[in-house]
Amino acid sequence: MSNLLQIGELAKQTGLSIRTLRYYDEIGLLVPSHRTEAEYRLYSEADIARLQQILSLRQLGFALKEIRECLENPEFSLPQVIDLHLARLQEQMAVSRSLFTQLSQLAQQLQTSQSVAVEDLMTTMETITMTQQYLTQEQHDLLAARLQQGQAEWQQFLTQARSQLAEGRNLNDPEVQQMAWQWRTSILEFVGGDLQLYEALTQLYQQAGAEAASWGTLDGPTLEYILKAVAMLSMREEFVGSTLGRLAPATQAVLTQGQSAMRNKLQIHDFMGTEGLLLGLLAVETSVAAQALGEQGVDFATAATLFRDWLADCATSPAEIPANMPFTPRAHRVLELAAQQAQQQGDDQITPEHLLLGILQEGETGGGMAMRVLQACQVDCDRLKQQLRP
Structure with missing residues (x-):
């Protein structure tokens, strides 16, 4: 068992994405020979040898279906x-x-x-x-199969997007931003981490029209609304990225501790939401923000227990969690609001107190998982704001 590789290790050594390896498993092309008691994938030397053959055949231009037929054929040469x-x-x-x-x-x-x-x-x-066709036959068949598998989820997503468009929701609306993030994440999963396939699909959407690209299920106005929301999401991410250099050392420690808690203690999912921000704040106990939360009965153990209960269905292998976990739209919004709080108070750096104020302000529009914890612990948010502001 010592020579077995987890999926994250194999992905790192081969340059493939974890999503691609998962998809190979789903279609029976590369099924790992072993699994742990927690059902995490483990790859043997024979599995790695088979993967080498798969990559060689892919380099020659073979479709995944053809590769499977070749490898399963005893007369394959x-x-x-x-x-x-x-x-x-x-x-x-x-x-x-x-x-x-x-x-x-x-x-x-x-x-x-x-x-x-x-x-x-x-x-x-x-x-x-x-x-110069946009999609090869293999790519077309692959996307059609995945679309069929996730048909119910896809239709639910489109219904949500059309509803937001019909209601005239602002692109900055937290639910619209969440929809945009879900779209982008789903598209990357849809293409299995294959950038060439993603580029071909994008070109098809842009030049052949939404109806042709999604087999008649996505109309043009809805696609335009989604893409505008995604563009807004990207702009906000760029803004947040520019503010990360203004984080105080204690705030950088908050983000580090939050990611560590999500990856090693909770093992919940592979992105950083408001729950990760709150856990990070509680882990850095020396900050004013952590002490103010503690005075109202919120500590790391309490929050972690609540998150673990609420998100039990989102368990993820630590090996499958990226080193730098991407922020969710709500987490981006919190960081954006924290930067605004620092600016309003005339501070050059973003402190943990600014970050907690961002969580509270974002929570006024519905809030994420962090706000649910504060509500469950019956935190007096007005009193908390007073303690955090100079």
Whole structure:
């Protein structure tokens, strides 16, 4: 068992994403030989050897379905792989030669008559489509299968987005920002961490239209609203990124302790929400913010227990949690508000007290998991604000 690798270790050593390895497991292409009692994936030397074959075949241009058929075929041999790849290259070269000939003829017609027959244009456009199609057949089949698997969840998401659009919700609305974050996260999971597939899908959305890209389930106005919300989310993330350099050392310790608590103690999920911020504040006990929370009966053990009970369904292997956990939209909003609190108070650095004030202010619009803890502990928020402000 000492030679077994967890999924995070294998991903790091091969350069593949954890999402890709998970997807290979889901489709039966690379099923880990072992699992821990907690059902965490463990890969043996034989699994790693199979992964090497998969990557080699992918490099040759094979579809995942073809790779599985090859590896499951007892008569599988490398010469067969090369012959199949050569045949595919010959087909591509034939299409390219045809396109070259047609474009040459069009150029000659334009030089002599300044016009081109409609039939010739149509034929050329068809050939261009063949050589520059947005998705390969494998990619199309892969996305269609994933869309089918998550059909109910997808429709629920679209219903939510359409409802927010119909209500005229502001793009800064916390629920709209959460929707945008969910969209972006889901799209990355949808393509299994394959950036080439993501780029092809994005190009299809932009040039062929939302209906074509999502098989008729996503209309243009809804897509435009979602993409605007995602753009707003990205702008806010950039703003927060620029403020991280203004964190006081104690606040940097809060973020570090919060991530550590989420990863090692709670093992809840692979992103940093307001719950992580609150746990970090409570872990750095020397701050005024932690002491003010403690006076009202909120400590690390109490908050951790509540989060563990509420988020039991979100358990994640520590090996699958990234070193730098991404912030959720609510956490970004809290950091943004904390920066505003520091500016209003004339402080150059963002302190833990500013961060807690950000949690309280964000909580006025509904709040996240941190606000739920404060409410469960019956914290007097007005009194808390008074203690935190100079």
